[in-house]
Amino acid sequence: MVGLREVSAFHHDVLPDGRPLTVQEREDILRPYLPRPPRTSSLAKAPASTARRTSTKPHRRKPMRDFLKNQLHVLVYTAIHTLFSIYVRLRRACHAIIDRVFAILYYHHRTPELIKKDVKGLSRLPQHLSVILDFNEDGHNGSGLEDLVNDVCEIAAWSASAGIPILSIYERTGVLKNYIPQTHRSIFRTFQAYFGRHKPTLSLRAPHLPSFSPPSSPSAGSTPGHLSILLLSADDGRNTLVDLTKTLAEMSQRGKISPADISPELIDAEISESVMGEPDLLILFGPDVELKGYPPWQIRLTEIFHVQDNTSVGYQVFLRALHRFAKAQMRLGR
């Protein structure tokens, strides 16, 4: 904290009586607020000009005072952390209660009409929604995979009901990519439970793998939209950029391009074609924001949503994310 007169003098570089501030006067203003110089440098160079004792004399060892200070710090540290643990537990309990309340208020009852009503008031919807899911490998008898597929089905159903055309699901290990037909069947069954006969069409794919869209999708009658789902894993993140660099390096070695030809537009075109375009909204269902290897290039302007201390995939998180997205302003630098 700095005194008021000194603040305005520092700000405008001018003393109260109009004289411009010289270098020495500026240093004098700052001096009381600078930390104690570290021992090695104060012994090595001994500046002789100023009169303040603490900064010029080599630091006198005061063992008793240092010891007491250290103990005080330890005490304060343990106090802070104990208080924080209590606070965090209270906060988690609070959030869990609020979560339950929202879950009951906004239960979707597997009816797309309810979901559509919920999103009707929103000024805009994301065209490309992205989600990060966690695969719990320690689940017994492969229940982790089952839970994961359940979550995927639910999220797909909600997106289809809300009218979001593209959904990308990121999961670090990429285990779902080995089970694409089964996942497709589960999602299909979930759609049947939600929509009945007028299901939206579904196509499920992963980058570099052929798209899976069985020919049995109904085309007669009203097609209430199409949902395309993209499965991503950690390989589609940094490793794709590394692969692109390798290809560009080979091309440059053969003389087909020169390094000066590499521009952000070129890389953008390559990456969006091979992996995916830019998502509008990213929903995290974990307690804090950690990207866990999500593709770095595409996430430039993506709105990131999470609920503090949330641990499971729930419809109310999805809805709150959409509401938050509708309120967000994109300024794009201006």
Add this chain to the structure above:
Amino acid sequence: MSSAHLTQVRKWFFQSPPAEWAIQQLRELLIGALRLGPVPQHVAFVMDGNRRYARNHQIETVEGHNLGFEALARILEVCYKSGVKVVTIYAFSIENFKRSRYEVDALMDMAKVKLSQLAQHGDLLDRYGASIRILGQRELVKPDVLDAIDRAVALTSGNDRAILNVCFPYTSRDEITTAIRGTVADYSKPFKPALKRPFSETHITRNIRSRQLSIVSEEPLPLRSTSDTASSVDADADDSASASTTPNPSSSTSVTNKNPFEDNSNPPDFEPSKSAVSNYPDPETITSETLSEHMFTAGTPPLDLLVRTSGVERLSDFMLWQCHQDTSIVFLECLWPEFDLWQFLPVLVEWQWQRKKAREREAISVKAQKRGVKLQ
């Protein structure tokens, strides 16, 4: 009326010397206490909210930026005293050039003034200072600002205790593109083959040819490099065809001269062009570490914590490559000029708490593994 009077009294109280001293001691105590736990090595800040703050308090936008600079100084003090080694701040984005000319000029002026003020306090910087690095595309900045930047960087380059990275003007995609370009350029430089004898074949052939063809300009030299890039002798024809179709202007002039010399140059070229591919570093050795080393933040510890103020929950092209793995990203509601120790402290404490929990969990699992191994 009474509420205005009350805030005046409060202000007077908090700025009186005893209260100031007490608050200063409290700050020192808290920072000293936090040093005992795990401290993030590399913290990044997105300084968002200056203009909104100015609008809310009915002051000039430029004044808002000034207050933002002071908030930055306060936070840097907190960070360095807590033991953070590297602080990265997002000062100016390449997209911000789209703002009004008045504002862009004002920001550039502020940068110039602050940097030249900094350059005057040489020995103070040597004692406490961090070394300042400016990350970003230098070509977009005016030359006088560039001068101030270079002077400040040169002045502080000797400090090794802490680093301040100022991203000015910076876009993460631009950084990734530059890193890829740098890597590709590195991998396109041919190795110099180890010389068994102190005479280089290329030097000898160059001498002979320059004597034979003394009327020709420097064209033979780039000719040699384009013929070196041929992957094998029989692919020479293919490559000359493909090289002539590339839009690259520098190679087109050399290609037209290539054919008359190709018959002469083939025999001495036979040896190097056959093993030309092995003259280049293998692109398969490129990993994400290679790219990380070509980023502007090369040589710094991995990003531990990223804080964005003003309630906006986006990354906006900042540190996309660096924060994609374990970085804790925190979005705060307060505006940047209001950002101080009291808002930053909960973030730090939570980060420390999470790290401690993670370490405990790891220790438990390691112990369980050891016990499992012992039982077997």
